[in-house]
Amino acid sequence: MTEKLDEKEQQKAQDKPVAGPPQDLKDMAELVSLCKRRGFVFPSSEIYGGINACWDYGPLGIELKRNVKERWWRAMTDRDDVEGLDAAILMHPRVWEASGHVEGFVDPLVDCKKCRNRFRADKLDPAVIAAKKCPECAGELTEPRLFNLMFKTHMGPVEESAAVVYLRPETAQGIYVNFLNVQQSMRQRLPFGIAQIGKAFRNEITPGNFIFRTREFEQMEMQYFVKPGSDMDWFEKWKQTRMQWHLDNGIRKEKLRFHEHGPGELAHYAKAAFDIEYEFPFGWQELEGIHNRSDFDLGRHEKFSGKKLEYFDEAAKERYLPYIVETSAGCDRSLLVALADAYRFDGERTWLSLHPVLAPYKVAVYPLMKKPDLLEYADKVFGELKKRFRATTDETGSIGKRYRRQDEIGTPFGVTIDYDTLTNHTVTIRHRDSMVQERISAENLTRYIEEKFEKWNG
Numbered sequence: 001m002t003e004k005l006d007e008k009e010q011q012k013a014q015d016k017p018v019a020g021p022p023q024d025l026k027d028m029a030e031l032v033s034l035c036k037r038r039g040f041v042f043p044s045s046e047i048y049g050g051i052n053a054c055w056d057y058g059p060l061g062i063e064l065k066r067n068v069k070e071r072w073w074r075a076m077t078d079r080d081d082v083e084g085l086d087a088a089i090l091m092h093p094r095v096w097e098a099s100g101h102v103e104g105f106v107d108p109l110v111d112c113k114k115c116r117n118r119f120r121a122d123k124l125d126p127a128v129i130a131a132k133k134c135p136e137c138a139g140e141l142t143e144p145r146l147f148n149l150m151f152k153t154h155m156g157p158v159e160e161s162a163a164v165v166y167l168r169p170e171t172a173q174g175i176y177v178n179f180l181n182v183q184q185s186m187r188q189r190l191p192f193g194i195a196q197i198g199k200a201f202r203n204e205i206t207p208g209n210f211i212f213r214t215r216e217f218e219q220m221e222m223q224y225f226v227k228p229g230s231d232m233d234w235f236e237k238w239k240q241t242r243m244q245w246h247l248d249n250g251i252r253k254e255k256l257r258f259h260e261h262g263p264g265e266l267a268h269y270a271k272a273a274f275d276i277e278y279e280f281p282f283g284w285q286e287l288e289g290i291h292n293r294s295d296f297d298l299g300r301h302e303k304f305s306g307k308k309l310e311y312f313d314e315a316a317k318e319r320y321l322p323y324i325v326e327t328s329a330g331c332d333r334s335l336l337v338a339l340a341d342a343y344r345f346d347g348e349r350t351w352l353s354l355h356p357v358l359a360p361y362k363v364a365v366y367p368l369m370k371k372p373d374l375l376e377y378a379d380k381v382f383g384e385l386k387k388r389f390r391a392t393t394d395e396t397g398s399i400g401k402r403y404r405r406q407d408e409i410g411t412p413f414g415v416t417i418d419y420d421t422l423t424n425h426t427v428t429i430r431h432r433d434s435m436v437q438e439r440i441s442a443e444n445l446t447r448y449i450e451e452k453f454e455k456w457n458g
């Protein structure tokens with residue numbers, strides 16, 4: 001059988017490196033294809049031709065996403081000064097007037113009367129707008145029109161304007177309107193934060209780059225309520241804490257940077273803002289925003305609801321409206337960064353060098369052949385490993401091919417059960433990134449993997 005394979009296939013079957021040094025992801029199309037092929041992300045409603053900028057997470061994608069969310073949730077709510085929340089997506093429509101989204105969450109759009117392409121006027125060259133000439137076909141452009149990015153729907157059976165509600169464009173507002181509920185029910189004192197993970201919806205004009213900008217996405221937002229005057233200190237602390245979180249996900253340091261918002265870039269609510277940016281194949285782009293929102297949000301909600309949202313500081317016998325420091329990360333975007341950063345290709349082998357805390361499976365078990373005694377032993381090993389790690393098995397194809405399949409989905413370790421295992425109870429453990437193989441006692445497997453994960457350094 002092996003003789004029939006060409007040289008490259010033979011090397012593959014024997015799990016030998018065949019090509020040059022690992023290269024990073026160059027083209028998003030490679031990642032999109034891997035994600036589809038290996039069950040991470042599928043185009044939404046694919047059998048109907050798909051729907052623009054909507055994606056479905058497959059079995060491995062959802063594991064990876066859950067790992068991202070779990071890490072974020074633990075990093076936030078394991079702290080004594082942060083509480084969790086899960087607010088409704090549909091909120092009172094006045095919320096979005098107070099937040100500024102009804103009035104201000106708009107993009108100016110121009111349409112080409114000839115080719116029907118639509119552009120964001122603020123992204124076009126001012127000369128193009130002045131000449132009203134389409135950059136694609138030189139056809140005539142319409143006047144800019146303001147387009148609100150919120151999705152509207154109706155509550156109840158009557159489709160009238162009084163029943164209009166919005167799909168939330170950010171999770172933050174659910175936190176602001178619950179500020180006193182959480183503070184009082186949990187007897188929290190300032191400074192403290194509220195963390196929430198949830199879906200958000202934006203009718204983006206220019207979605208794209210796979211799951212980078214979509215119309216339905218998940219945010220992981222934390223709003224930290226502080227005494228005015230201490231806001232810039234907390235802003236600095238949270239900037240560093242959030243950067244460290246991304247580094248602890250195994251993202252390479254040189255691919256991350258801060259970008260400070262200049263006066264022209266600051267959102268209407270922000271006193272100061274930094275983005276954490278990642279260098280994607282399509283350039284440096286925002287991954288997370290850290291904002292000093294001052295007392296803008298609570299002040300607006302007081303005004304629009306007519307309810308006091310002040311905090312009473314018992315010790316100082318003072319009453320005041322807290323300032324808010326926000327950390328706002330995209331869940332899908334963090335997942336995309338994890339995948340893009342982990343992608344490696346050496347000319348022949350593709351692997352995801354995912355940090356074990358994010359990898360969908362931590363270990364795979366392979367019986368060398370489909371022989372009853374090997375299968376039985378493998379089953380026993382799998383059962384033991386499963387007690388401690390998310391694990392998988394693969395019994396089909398050459399051992400090299402099985403390794404490669406797991407490499408492509410980022411499984412850090414592979415364990416092979418062969419005939420020696422049956423006599424001396426040792427197994428081969430293979431490392432995903434280096435392809436190094438070691439022979440260790442089957443009994444020590446769990447401890448061995450635990451130790452490697454504890455000391456993981458990429």
Ligand code: GAP
Pocket residue numbers: 169170171172202204211212213214215216217218219221286287288289326328329330331332333
């Ligand atoms: N509450 C503040 C806020 O929503 P934002 O900068 O508009 O701020 C925060 O969004 C994060 O949410 C972004 O850094 C990004 O990771 C994610 N995000 C925003 N729009 C997105 C979209 N259309 N698709 C995917 N993720 C998005």
